[in-house]
Amino acid sequence: MLAIVVATMLLFGCVTTPTPAPQGQNATQNVSGNETTKNETVKNTSVAPVAVPFKPIHLSYNVTTGSGPQGQPQQLGLDYYLTANATCGGRPAINGFIKATGVSGNNNADYAKLTVYLDSGEAVYSDRIGESDLAFNTAKPYVNSLDVAFWPQTIAAIGGKSIMSSEIWNGTMPVLLTNVAAMQTNGDYSIIAGNMDSVAGIKCKNITISAKTSSMNGQMVTCIGVLNDVNLSFVASAGMIGNQGFQWAIKSVSREAAPIVYYPQCLTPIACPTVTAPSFDDYNVCNSQGNSLEMTKDKQGCVTSYDCITNAERARKYIISNQAPGCAVNETIVSQNADCWANQGNVEYSRSGQTGCIMGLKCNMPTQSGNNNMPPQSG
Numbered sequence: 001m002l003a004i005v006v007a008t009m010l011l012f013g014c015v016t017t018p019t020p021a022p023q024g025q026n027a028t029q030n031v032s033g034n035e036t037t038k039n040e041t042v043k044n045t046s047v048a049p050v051a052v053p054f055k056p057i058h059l060s061y062n063v064t065t066g067s068g069p070q071g072q073p074q075q076l077g078l079d080y081y082l083t084a085n086a087t088c089g090g091r092p093a094i095n096g097f098i099k100a101t102g103v104s105g106n107n108n109a110d111y112a113k114l115t116v117y118l119d120s121g122e123a124v125y126s127d128r129i130g131e132s133d134l135a136f137n138t139a140k141p142y143v144n145s146l147d148v149a150f151w152p153q154t155i156a157a158i159g160g161k162s163i164m165s166s167e168i169w170n171g172t173m174p175v176l177l178t179n180v181a182a183m184q185t186n187g188d189y190s191i192i193a194g195n196m197d198s199v200a201g202i203k204c205k206n207i208t209i210s211a212k213t214s215s216m217n218g219q220m221v222t223c224i225g226v227l228n229d230v231n232l233s234f235v236a237s238a239g240m241i242g243n244q245g246f247q248w249a250i251k252s253v254s255r256e257a258a259p260i261v262y263y264p265q266c267l268t269p270i271a272c273p274t275v276t277a278p279s280f281d282d283y284n285v286c287n288s289q290g291n292s293l294e295m296t297k298d299k300q301g302c303v304t305s306y307d308c309i310t311n312a313e314r315a316r317k318y319i320i321s322n323q324a325p326g327c328a329v330n331e332t333i334v335s336q337n338a339d340c341w342a343n344q345g346n347v348e349y350s351r352s353g354q355t356g357c358i359m360g361l362k363c364n365m366p367t368q369s370g371n372n373n374m375p376p377q378s379g
Helices: 131-135 151-158 280-288 311-321 331-342
Strands: 027-029 035-037 057-065 074-088 091-101 109-117 123-125 175-182 185-199 202-213 217-227 232-240 243-254 292-297 303-309 346-351 358-364
Touching: 074 109, 109 131, 123 151, 151 175, 151 185, 151 202, 151 217, 151 232, 185 217, 202 232, 217 243, 280 292, 280 303, 292 311, 303 311, 311 331, 331 346, 331 358
Parallel strands: none
Antiparallel strands: 027 035, 057 074, 057 243, 074 091, 091 109, 109 123, 175 185, 185 202, 202 217, 217 232, 232 243, 292 303, 346 358
16 A cells, blocks of 8 residues: 655755865965965854745635535535644644635635644634635634535544554554544544545545544545645545535645735634534434424534524524624524425525625425435534
């Protein structure tokens, strides 16, 4: 099994050494060409090492979900801009931000800041912010429910492992991670590496992740690529085995500066509590009452409990989490949202381009071939 050699960023420098003294002469030449006496020590002048300049990174993805109108696949765009290397809490890291388009069914974009820790691969995101907020240092760490580029590394890191370690990268046996609280879910994972592959011309390593968590019970195949000069690993592609409704693949990797004003900011990892994931029986009992078993989260996005709630309660929570902070909740939209879900409809929100507040919704009834009749997961 092949392995990728991960190289850390090197320091290059040069040293100017003095010219040796000619034998049998009473004078020598120093490095500047001036004569000195035979007994004078020639000083060794040197140039301080120069670090290799950091080249900004742009990872561009296409994400396919089954949550479009009437359950058909929906294409989302996600761009990662990693703009500056840093030391965050004494650890090597890269800071940047993400831009998501198509999330709200229109051309509006969502933003969040990002810190990737190079010693573990763990990614820490901020809460959702506006484009203008990227220029300030007021973003707060928040557990991201959908990490396209770094989620296998983040899960492994929280579970005490590293995807790039020989144990996983070159291993022949699955590595088990238990009681992992990550990405707004709780549960167990089994990770095993496969062969080398290629996605969009990018060499990557196949990694299969089996999960038994509160939001996923199945297997996902990912392919992990590496940028050796910065010791950065990233997902080149991912997809659920047996379910093509949710998958993503990288479009391109380039070394270019972000086109948006951004202020680098270190985000501290969040230690979420481990909460017992509900069983299928728990879900079935709640659903039989016409309700939904949903996660309750704290202000940092950590799951604190699972509760059986009504469609109206769930709609209110979902609207709050999917519009800009500070937006009021329109109870008429909450009622429309709940009625749509009660009739197995698929909700499509519309938001204000200026405020990011949800202003209305469209209820799309699923077709017979639709594969997403259930209300979307709150995030």
